[in-house]
Amino acid sequence: xxxxxxxxxxxxxxxxxxxxxxxxxxxxxxxxxxxxxxxxxxxxxxxxxxxxxxxxxxxxxxxxxxxxxxxxxxxxxxxxxxxxxxxxxxxxxxxxxxxxxxxxxxxxxxxxxxxxxxxxxxxxxxxxxxxxxxxxxxxxxxxxxxxxxxxxxxxxxxxxxxxxxxxxxxxxxxxxxxxxxxxxxxxxxxxxxxxxxxxxxxxxxxxxxxxxxxxxxxxxxxxxxxxxxxxxxxxxxxxxxxxxxxxxxxxxxxxxxxxxxxxxxxxxxxxxxxxxxxxxxxxxxxxxxxxxxxxxxxxxxxxxxxxxxxxxxxxxxxxxxxxxxxxxxxxxxxxxxxxxxxxxxxxxxxxxxxxxxxxxxxxxxxxxxxxxxxxxxxxxxxxxxxxxxxxxxxxxxxxxxxxxxxxxxxxxxxxxxxxxxxxxxxxxxxxxxxxxxxxxxxxxxxxxxxxxxxxxxxxxxxxxxxxxxxxxxxxxxxxxxxxxxxxxxxxxxxxxxxxxxxxxxxxxxxxxxxxxxxxxxxxxxxxxxxxxxxxxxxxxxxxxxxxxxxxxxxxxxxxxxxxxxxxxxxxxxxxxxxxxxxxxxxxxxxxxxxxxxxxxxxxxxxxxxxxxxxxxxxxxxxxxxxxxxxxxxxxxxxxxxxxxxxxxxxxxxxxxxxxxxxxxxxxxxxxxxxxxxxxxxxxxxxxxxxxxxxxxxxxxxxxxxxxxxxxxxxxxxxxxxxxxxxxxxxxxxxxxxxxxxxxxxxxxxxxxxxxxxxxxxxxxxxxxxxxxxxxxxxxxxxxxxxxxxxxxxxxxxxxxxxxxxxxxxxxxxxxxxxxxxxxxxxxxxxxxxxxxxxxxxxxxxxxxxxxxxxxxxxxxxxxxxxxxxxxxxxxxxxxxxxxxxxxxxxxxxxxxxxxxxxx
Numbered sequence: 001x002x003x004x005x006x007x008x009x010x011x012x013x014x015x016x017x018x019x020x021x022x023x024x025x026x027x028x029x030x031x032x033x034x035x036x037x038x039x040x041x042x043x044x045x046x047x048x049x050x051x052x053x054x055x056x057x058x059x060x061x062x063x064x065x066x067x068x069x070x071x072x073x074x075x076x077x078x079x080x081x082x083x084x085x086x087x088x089x090x091x092x093x094x095x096x097x098x099x100x101x102x103x104x105x106x107x108x109x110x111x112x113x114x115x116x117x118x119x120x121x122x123x124x125x126x127x128x129x130x131x132x133x134x135x136x137x138x139x140x141x142x143x144x145x146x147x148x149x150x151x152x153x154x155x156x157x158x159x160x161x162x163x164x165x166x167x168x169x170x171x172x173x174x175x176x177x178x179x180x181x182x183x184x185x186x187x188x189x190x191x192x193x194x195x196x197x198x199x200x201x202x203x204x205x206x207x208x209x210x211x212x213x214x215x216x217x218x219x220x221x222x223x224x225x226x227x228x229x230x231x232x233x234x235x236x237x238x239x240x241x242x243x244x245x246x247x248x249x250x251x252x253x254x255x256x257x258x259x260x261x262x263x264x265x266x267x268x269x270x271x272x273x274x275x276x277x278x279x280x281x282x283x284x285x286x287x288x289x290x291x292x293x294x295x296x297x298x299x300x301x302x303x304x305x306x307x308x309x310x311x312x313x314x315x316x317x318x319x320x321x322x323x324x325x326x327x328x329x330x331x332x333x334x335x336x337x338x339x340x341x342x343x344x345x346x347x348x349x350x351x352x353x354x355x356x357x358x359x360x361x362x363x364x365x366x367x368x369x370x371x372x373x374x375x376x377x378x379x380x381x382x383x384x385x386x387x388x389x390x391x392x393x394x395x396x397x398x399x400x401x402x403x404x405x406x407x408x409x410x411x412x413x414x415x416x417x418x419x420x421x422x423x424x425x426x427x428x429x430x431x432x433x434x435x436x437x438x439x440x441x442x443x444x445x446x447x448x449x450x451x452x453x454x455x456x457x458x459x460x461x462x463x464x465x466x467x468x469x470x471x472x473x474x475x476x477x478x479x480x481x482x483x484x485x486x487x488x489x490x491x492x493x494x495x496x497x498x499x500x501x502x503x504x505x506x507x508x509x510x511x512x513x514x515x516x517x518x519x520x521x522x523x524x525x526x527x528x529x530x531x532x533x534x535x536x537x538x539x540x541x542x543x544x545x546x547x548x549x550x551x552x553x554x555x556x557x558x559x560x561x562x563x564x565x566x567x568x569x570x571x572x573x574x575x576x577x578x579x580x581x582x583x584x585x586x587x588x589x590x591x592x593x594x595x596x597x598x599x600x601x602x603x604x605x606x607x608x609x610x611x612x613x614x615x616x617x618x619x620x621x622x623x624x625x626x627x628x629x630x631x632x633x634x635x636x637x638x639x640x641x642x643x644x645x646x647x648x649x650x651x652x653x654x655x656x657x658x659x660x661x662x663x664x665x666x667x668x669x670x671x672x673x674x675x676x677x678x679x680x681x682x683x684x685x686x687x688x689x690x691x692x693x694x695x696x697x698x699x700x701x702x703x704x705x706x707x708x709x710x711x712x713x714x715x716x717x718x719x720x721x722x723x724x725x726x727x728x729x730x731x732x733x734x735x736x737x738x739x740x741x742x743x744x745x746x747x748x749x750x751x752x753x754x755x756x757x758x759x760x761x762x763x764x765x766x767x768x769x770x771x772x773x774x775x776x777x778x779x780x781x782x783x784x785x786x787x788x789x790x791x792x793x794x795x796x797x798x799x800x801x802x803x804x805x806x807x808x809x810x811x812x813x814x815x816x817x818x819x820x821x822x823x824x825x826x827x828x829x830x831x832x833x834x835x836x837x838x839x840x841x842x843x844x845x846x847x848x849x850x851x852x853x854x855x856x857x858x859x860x861x862x863x864x865x866x867x868x869x870x871x872x873x874x875x876x877x878x879x880x881x882x883x884x885x886x887x888x889x890x891x892x893x894x895x896x897x898x899x900x901x902x903x
Contacts, residue, residue, distance in 0.1 A: 080413035087414060095418065097798055098379045101791055102422035102477070103429065105375025106469055108787055109368040110430045113465050118454045120351070120361065124300070124344040125263045127204025132344030133309060135166075135299040137320065137337040144340070145332065146348035148297050150276065150289040152323055152333075153196070156299060159319045162312035163301040165202035168276060169265045170194045170297045174247045175555060175755060176233075176271070189553070189755055190229075190271040191451075192247065193264065197275055202302050203264060210241050210256030213275045221278055223252035227260040228451055229271040247272065248282045248556055249753075261453045265300055267346045269451045283556045293331055298348055301341075313341040360777065363854075367524070367784045370517045372469070374788050376477035377517075378795030381510040383415065383481035408482045415478025416471060423470030431458055480506065508835040514795050515839025516846060518788035519876055523847035524854065525785035527868045528778040531858045532771070541701035541711070542591055543629040544761040548736045549590050550728040550743055553755040560754075565724035568754065575746055576730055581739065583731040586627040587723045588620035591701040591710070592764040600714065601671040602659040603691075615655050616710060617672065619718035619726070625650075625698055627731045628761075635666045635696030638717040650696040650715040658712060668694045672714070692716070736760035789876070793883040800832050800887045811894050821892035828888035829881065836880045840873050 030051055037047030088095040123129035135156065136146035148156075150168065157166040176190040200212040207224055223245070225234070234240050244251045252274070263269050276297070280288040288294060303312060316339035327333040342350040351358055394407060434456040484506055552569075554560040560568070569587075576585045600613045622638040625631075633653060649670065656665040671691045700711040718726065732739045740758040747756035765771065811824060851863040861868075 077409075077413065080410050081417065083410065084414035084417045088417065094382060095421075097794065098382060098418045099422045099425060101375045101378045101794060102419055102470075102473055103426040104787055104791060105372040106419075106423050106466065106473060107426035107430045107433075108371045108784060109469055110426055110462070110466055111434060112364055112368045114430065114434055114456050114458070114462055116361065116365075117461065118456050119267075120347075120357070122267070122346065122455075124203070124265055124346065125205070126344070129344055131164075131302050132203075133301050133303060133312065134340075134342045134344055134348065134350075135301060135316065136340045136342070136349055138340055139332070139335055139337050144349050144353055145295075145337070146298055147295045148299050149292045149295045149333075150297065151292045151326075152295075153297055153299055155319055155323055156301075156316065157196075160301070160312060160315045162304055162307040162315050164304045165198055166196075166299060166301040167199045167202045167265075168196040168297040168299055169199065170276075171266060171268075171270070173553070174272075174282065175249070175553075175753065177246045187753060187755070190247075191268065192272045192274055193266065193270040194274045194276050194279055195264075197277070199264070199273075202300075204302075205259075205262065205264070207256035208259045210254075212256060213273075215255075218255055219253040221250060221252045221281070222255040222275065223247070224256040224258060224273040225254055226258045226262060226269050226271060226273075228269045230257050233271070245272075247274070250278070250281050252278075261451075261455075263346070263453050265298070265346060267452055267454075269453050285556075292326060293328055293333070295333065300344060309341045309343075313339050316341060364780060367521060367781065370521060371784055371787050371791070372473060373476075374514050374517045374791045374795075376473055377510045377514045378477075378791050378798075379415075379418070380477040380480055381507050381514075381795055382798045383411075383477065384484065384507050384510070411482035412475065412478045415482070416474035419470045419474030419477075420467075422473070423466045427458065427463075427466045431456070480510075508838075511796060511835040512839035512842065514792045515836050515876070515880065516842035518785070518792040519840055519843025519873065520846045520850055521781070521785035521788040522872050522876060523843070523868050524850050525778070525781035525783075526872050527851055527854070527858060527861060527865055528781045530865070530868065531861050532775045532778040534861060539702070540591070540765065541630065541699055542761070543731065544765060546732050546734070546736050547590075547628060547761045548730045548732065548739050548743060548758055549761055549764055550730060550747075551757045552724075552728070552747065553757075554724075555753045562721065562724070566721065568751065569724045569728070572728070572747065572750060575750070576728070576743070579739075579742065579746070581733045583733060584623060584627050585731070586621045586623045586729050587726045588624045588718065588729060589618050589726060590729065590761050590764060591628070592761060592768055593618075598714070599673045600655075600659065601673065603669045603671075613655070613658055613712075615658075615712045615714050617714040617716060619716050619722065621718055621723075624715070624729070627729050628701075629731075630701060631699040633697045633699055634664075635694070637696055647690050647692050648695045648717065649692040650698050651694055652698050652700050652711060652713040652715075654700045655712040655714060656694075656697050665694050665697055670694065670714075736762075789879070793879060796832065796836070796880055797883040797887065800828065800884045811891050815894065824892045825888055828891050829884060832884040832888065833877075833881060836877060836884075840877060843876075844869055844873060 033051040033054060034044070034047045037050055038044060042050070124132045126132050134146070135148075136144055138144050148168070153166065153168045156163075160166070170193070172192045172194060173189045174192045175187040177187045195213070197213045200206060201214055206212060208227060210224070211218070213222060213224070225240070230236055230240060240254055240257070243254050245254065246252070252272070258273065261269055274282070276289065280286050301312070303309070320337055320339050324334050324336070340350070347354070397407060397410075398404075438454045438456055552572075554565050554568070573585055576582055596617060597614055598617050600615050602613070625637055632650075635650070637650065638648060651659065651665060659665065659670065660668055669691050698713075698715065701713070702711060730736075730739065730743065737760060740760070743758045744756045747754055759767075814824060814827075847869060848864055851858070851865070851868075855863045858865075
């Protein structure tokens with residue numbers, strides 16, 4: 001068997017030697033047969049004739065021998081590849097157009113797949129990342145929870161035997177300085193990852209230099225820095241190990257350096273890594289790690305070899321039920337919950353628990369598939385037009401004995417060659433484009449979020465994806481022309497009108513398909529783009545440009561405990577109000593902040609209970625509405641009462657209409673109750689307790705929710721002891737952009753240890769997740785739609801050009817018998833416009849269905865927007881006719897004498 005395999009390999013790679021041996025062997029047997037007849041007494045001529053009768057034709061015999069080798073498929077494939085490359089070299093214009101169109105389609109899909117792998121499907125930055133898992137909980141209501149307290153972490157680490165190791169992780173922003181002396185301190189906010197001591201060991205990654213946290217002989221406060229930080233803040237000083245730096249005023253000794261761009265369990269590379277045990281000193285809270293309700297840490301684990309996620313989840317559920325009894329009975333952690341053990345990922349929850357993200361991913365992949373289909377239809381129509389000029393060649397091959405299957409194989413091989421060349425070009429161009437996009441995009445992000453690391457370097461998975469999609473594209477665009485042209489060639493020796501009409505109809509179907517899919521992409525892109533622009537231009541209901549939001553981060557020292565923070569804020573208030581151009585100052589969260597929700601129980605006349613509502617609530621100062629220029633439509637604002645919170649509320653107009661439809665809300669009463677599954681920060685004031693009376697109705701403000709639910713607000717008076725925990729809002733006469741720097745300098749002059757962050761409300765609005773998502777979706781849809789438009793136009797131009805070239809003789813005859821140039825132009829353009837119009841009709845129908853699916857993210861637009869559908873369709877028709885005009889115009893310049901001789 002081995003010798004047979006070696007012989008087959010030799011027949012493929014040393015074909016000339018095997019052919020020579022076969023010729024020698026056949027010649028030997030033929031001569032032996034002739035000698036045998038001569039020995040029997042026959043003359044040489046007769047002996048030769050009889051031997052030829054027995055052996056038959058030598059060529060046929062050789063072909064039979066080649067078939068017996070079992071490598072004919074390989075040999076003919078190699079022949080087809082060589083012939084296909086020669087054909088493409090002869091038709092260089094077609095080859096370039098086809099590679100461009102397919103490269104664009106394959107490139108878009110490769111970019112989407114690479115971005116998905118780098119952003120969504122990325123594993124943890126660990127050794128053997130498939131063994132790592134995420135730990136989270138799901139309450140009975142379905143509300144997920146993925147942060148745990150340190151005591152709970154210790155319980156899971158010590159009790160679940162299916163885990164080889166469990167690690168805890170928390171990302172923080174701390175104040176960093178090189179020196180403890182106040183005159184040398186220039187603190188900046190840095191990204192810090194607080195991790196358990198076994199963090200690097202469980203991940204299977206050691207620091208590039210120095211030691212990890214579980215090594216012996218470490219100082220009391222060790223820290224590890226990233227190579228990114230080593231380069232940015234220490235200029236790659238080789239003596240950095242052993243140096244003391246200060247984080248939140250605590251001296252840490254640098255004991256190691258992680259590898260460049262190492263992110264561990266996150267998506268951003270931090271500046272510093274700290275052991276969790278140092279957090280009580282950092283935050284000046286001795287109960288930081290012992291408080292079971294201080295749930296700040298995400299948990300990850302490495303499975304024990306041979307264990308499954310299902311078994312680990314069952315063990316974890318036992319621990320979950322045991323820990324419930326140890327929590328505060330009124331906390332969320334005391335309620336029944338189910339453990340979730342999912343594949344390791346920087347995302348805290350499995351992708352199935354992000355329905356919005358999953359829906360967006362499906363839409364983006366569908367858009368990429370539509371671009372690829374447009375590209376395939378584009379090249380397929382060009383193949384059909386080009387194959388018309390190859391009918392003589394195909395008929396010759398058929399007359400020499402080639403079967404229809406053999407012709408189809410040859411044409412498909414040519415198509416696959418084109419698609420593989422396009423895939424190679426798309427692979428290189430996409431890689432370069434994504435590297436540049438990541439390089440400039442990451443640097444455009446604010447530094448507070450850390451250095452986002454996106455690895456778009458192609459790997460084996462990406463190469464296989466490009467190869468598969470290139471082969472698929474080759475069969476998609478090559479099969480229809482191959483079947484059509486091989487069938488036409490067999491039908492008759494001459495081009496029949498029936499085959500010509502059938503081919504023309506298939507070309508029209510392909511052009512119409514391109515137009516329909518491209519129009520869907522353009523309609524979707526234009527609607528998402530207009531939605532994003534429309535959302536920023538709509539009336540917010542409050543002053544956004546001339547109001548500055550100031551967030552303060554206080555040092556976590558005894559000086560800045562609650563009373564110290566309040567004293568600082570009072571002094572800052574006085575200084576801010578004295579600034580030129582400042583109108584008024586207040587405290588409260590801006591409307592862009594997604595506040596908590598609460599169950600609202602309203603009462604009507606005769607204390608009857610009304611339908612319960614679920615509304616947003618926030619705590620504000622009495623002058624909050626004046627500073628933000630939110631009108632009070634009825635009633636009055638809060639009345640300050642010696643720092644005590646009143647049992648009064650102000651509701652927005654939308655909330656009042658929902659709670660008391662058709663009634664006057666002033667004087668009505670309601671009760672607020674915290675939601676069962678709603679989580680609050682430790683410093684958050686939950687809206688529950690006594691009955692409140694409505695004293696005012698405020699105008700609606702636009703929140704960050706596209707569905708408008710953010711406008712249904714309940715405003716409560718904020719207690720004076722919580723003022724320091726809320727942002728400061730500053731109203732100015734002038735542009736808020738000019739005031740930001742002044743405010744930050746003022747805070748630094750009061751105390752350089754307090755870290756200010758100032759931004760206008762307009763900036764906050766544009767930085768909210770829904771608007772970023774809408775803008776990103778609009779950008780992706782616009783790029784994909786533009787790619788589809790380019791493909792459709794090149795397909796229309798190329799197809800019409802080929803058709804004009806093939807109809808040269810027909811056009812010449814028409815001109816010779818008296819047809820005018822306008823008649824020829826009208827004929828070509830009319831025939832070109834029919835499939836375009838049909839495609840526009842189909843595109844409008846498909847676009848309506850797509851916009852209905854996307855109606856939830858179309859802010860302020862109807863799912864059937866007349867401007868998007870009508871304007872895009874008319875513009876597409878005009879552009880398509882413009883693409884068909886140049887080749888149609890060339891047809892009017894054909895010389896009848898030359899055309900009548902045209903072959």
